[in-house]
Amino acid sequence: MPYKKQRRTVVPMEVEQHELDDLLEDYADETLLDTALHDDLLEPSLDESSFAGGYRAKLVFEPRSYQQEALARWTEHEGRGVVVLPTGAGKTVVALMTIERTRLRTLVVVPTIELLHQWREAIVERLGIPPSKVGIVGDGHKEWRPVTVITYASAAMPTTPLSDIGLLICDEAHHLPSPSYAEIARRCSAPYRLGLTATPERADAQHRALHELLGPEVYRRAPADLAAEGHIAQYDEKRIFVSLAAEEQLRYESLMGEWKWFLASKRHLLARGGDFFGELIRRSGSDPQARRALQAHHQARMIALNAGEKLHVVQNLLGDHRKDKVIVFSEYNALVDTISARFALPAITYKTAPEERKATLDAFRDGSYSKIVTGRVLNEGVDVPDANVAIVVSGSATKREYIQRLGRVIRPK
Structure with a gap:
């Protein structure tokens, strides 16, 4: 219940x-695993012996049903793919389950220093892996262990060794498709890959690269669905x-008038190529009118937001x-x-x-x-x-x- x-x-x-x-x-x-992964814990196959982690892991609590479903879908897709769950719904638990299931050398990539330490604590406390087996790279640390947590910035350095990883986990995976971070996945040898995010979509449409880098989207649940089922x-x-106050309204209307006039007068030029805002930003570098229009829009937005x-x-x-x-x-x-x-x-x-x-x-x-x-x-x-x-x-x-x-x-x- x-x-x-x-x-x-x-x-x-x-x-x-x-x-x-x-x-x-x-x-x-x-908004410009291999089928050998089943419900039993398995030793790595002969082809994966170099990726073996050499540790024991056991989740100390029972995962929720949707977390188990997410793991099942990931397993069905040969241990590659992206799981989309709302913030606060326990994406980390899905990753811990993959570590427990595979027991391979694992690299967990995170965007911030805070998450670096939070993930290490979660792996040690929730999986029972000895602290000596879990390292961190970043924030002044360089501790390569069978399970290592690393920041995107550290993982993206050309000298970072990524060739002996069996399982790659990317937290907040929407960061991965950026040009500098995408090389992390491309250089990594991991046969098994998991991406975690609440919102994979990117304004630059580069989220489409997640399929190449980590695998397809294998599972997604919305906040309203999980709330209706009592999970959150x-x-x-x-x-x-x-x-707006009278003075704010007057200033807002003046700025918006300048913005609208520019759009109306330059619409035919800005619409070229289908990238309206990209063209506007490019023009603002050399066109004083375009620059003033962007400034007017920004100032009007600031009045509304504040x-x-x-x-x-x-x-x-x-x-x-x-x-x-x-x-x-x-x-x-x-x-x-x-x-x-x-x-x-x-x-x-x-x-x-x-x-x-x-x-x-x-x-x-x-x-x-x-x-x-x-x-x-x-x-x-x-x-x-x-x-x-x-x-x-x-x-x-x-x-x-x-x-x-x-x-x-x-x-x-």
Whole structure:
């Protein structure tokens, strides 16, 4: 029987700017094992003897049904492929199951220093692999072991040895298709490969390269599906529209007028080749009008994202959720600093020192803090403690960011 989950709340705030949204939609699309692996633990085949890890691994808890399904689909695809699960749904567990199943020399590639240490801890504690068998490469460490966790930046270095790996696991696999990181998979000899991500799609369409680098998408579940089955918390989403102040409205309309005029007058030039925004950005390097139009659009967006009325709404929401654990998200750090100062909330941005960030998250985890405000730095790559309310003051409106932030309040208990 699935556990009954507490309902969580996500509150995104928007300025009504339907004209801008419609206009942008008109002009551009921004979304520019081998069958021997079965339920029993197997020793590597003779052809894979050089990849044998020489360790024992046993998961210390029972995986959820969808995690077992994901492993089964990966196995059916000869131990190659990408698993797509929401942030907070336990993608790491799927990877641990593949390590347990294969017992090969394994390389786990992660995007951040925080994840470097989190993954090592998870492998040791959840699989029972001795710490001496699990190493990390990055953050000043260079410990190659039968199971090694490494950052993308370290793995991408030409001198990094990748020839004796049996299982390659890429966390946040949407990073892998970038030109510098794709070589990690191309140089790696691993016959078995697993990619983990909540949002594989990339704006540059390079996510299509994941098939070549790791294998096909073998399993995907949406947040709403897992919530309906009781695996993650049920959640409510409420949109709150705010109005611009008179001065903000005047400035916004002036900037948008400049932007729209440029688009209307140069549409035939920008539409060449089908890459509207690419052409606009290229022209901005030499065309003063194009550059001013881009600046006007950016400034108008900043006015909308940082509307003063949002602070009053945040104040009311914090009062309504006085007893809840709340994370306030903002797209820009300037507004993070403003909210932190105005409401005396601990803040975490990219400028926050690692020691202070850890102390703040630990205090949020143990209940010393019930509210924090942050920017994009907590979207991925950080183990964020449970919250049951997220207030999204501003964001990029991308699917990836939405799922990442939603994952901060829907984690299973």
